Amino acid sequence: MPPERTKLFVQIAVVILLAAGVIAIAWHLMPDRAEVPVGDTKVIDAAQQTARFPPPRAPVAPPSDESILSSVTNGSVTIRCEHAPGASATTPYKEVPPPSDHDAATNADFTLVDGRVPPGYPNPLPLLQDGLMPPNADERTANFRLAIGSGEGRVKIDLHKPIRIAQINSYSWHTDIRGPQVYSVYGSNVSEPGYNPRPLVGTDPASCGWKKIADVDTRPATGYVGGRYAVSISDSSGSLGTYQYLLFCIQPATKLEGMGHTFYSEIDVVE
Numbered sequence: 337m338p339p340e341r342t343k344l345f346v347q348i349a350v351v352i353l354l355a356a357g358v359i360a361i362a363w364h365l366m367p368d369r370a371e372v373p374v375g376d377t378k379v380i381d382a383a384q385q386t387a388r389f390p391p392p393r394a395p396v397a398p399p400s401d402e403s404i405l406s407s408v409t410n411g412s413v414t415i416r417c418e419h420a421p422g423a424s425a426t427t428p429y430k431e432v433p434p435p436s437d438h439d440a441a442t443n444a445d446f447t448l449v450d451g452r453v454p455p456g457y458p459n460p461l462p463l464l465q466d467g468l469m470p471p472n473a474d475e476r477t478a479n480f481r482l483a484i485g486s487g488e489g490r491v492k493i494d495l496h497k498p499i500r501i502a503q504i505n506s507y508s509w510h511t512d513i514r515g516p517q518v519y520s521v522y523g524s525n526v527s528e529p530g531y532n533p534r535p536l537v538g539t540d541p542a543s544c545g546w547k548k549i550a551d552v553d554t555r556p557a558t559g560y561v562g563g564r565y566a567v568s569i570s571d572s573s574g575s576l577g578t579y580q581y582l583l584f585c586i587q588p589a590t591k592l593e594g595m596g597h598t599f600y601s602e603i604d605v606v607e
């Protein structure tokens with residue numbers, strides 16, 4: 337083979353190898369294809385679909401003001417859930433009070449202790465304390481949510497002083513599998529030996545000075561998964577405890593396609 341032709345073949349081979357390398361790197365970095373961390377969360381079989389794209393969708397409820405009420409009691413703590421599958425912006429609240437813009441969390445400091453929020457959007461944490469629900473069921477810019485493909489995230493609330501907490505209320509709304517709420521909430525106060533003010537994912541808050549208040553999981557066993565979820569945590573004594581800090585350990589509601597991080601609209605802390 338003439339030297340010129342050999343040189344040409346080598347150049348073509350180098351170009352092909354470089355192109356393959358670039359494609360492999362780009363594929364690896366694509367967020368929608370990120371590997372979903374394996375946790376101990378349940379997976380909702382929201383749909384029997386097997387196609388990888390678009391992501392599986394749960395049935396969307398027809399518009400309705402009807403709500404499904406449920407409650408779970410563990411010891412003295414009760415978690416009430418009001419699920420309105422076909423909610424609109426004007427659907428009334430029944431057992432759970434509507435979001436407040438003058439509760440103990442209104443002027444609190446919300447920080448992301450661990451986890452990832454979607455890139456390219458403004459800081460979504462203030463959306464959790466503005467007292468507002470989004471105008472409709474699929475509003476990326478009006479809800480706090482963790483990034484596609486990410487695992488657990490942790491949000492801390494500093495109430496600025498210890499407060500006797502009567503209720504913790506949380507609100508979410510999405511058309512399908514990003515509606516239900518799955519989180520654990522802990523409370524703490526001033527530092528003590530071994531106290532960790534910012535326990536990262538993988539660290540049990542209960543092992544470093546935090547007291548678990550409740551485990552919330554509003555995923556329905558059957559029926560419509562989407563809709564508006566209003567959750568109220570309370571205690572038969574009238575107080576969940578006196579805390580300055582709250583820590584929300586938020587899990588995806590489903591690991592299907594890594595799309596399952598809930599659209600949280602508001603977190604209220606009621607004295």
Ligand SMILES: [Ca+2]
Nearest residue numbers: 436465467604
């Ligand atoms: Ca509020």
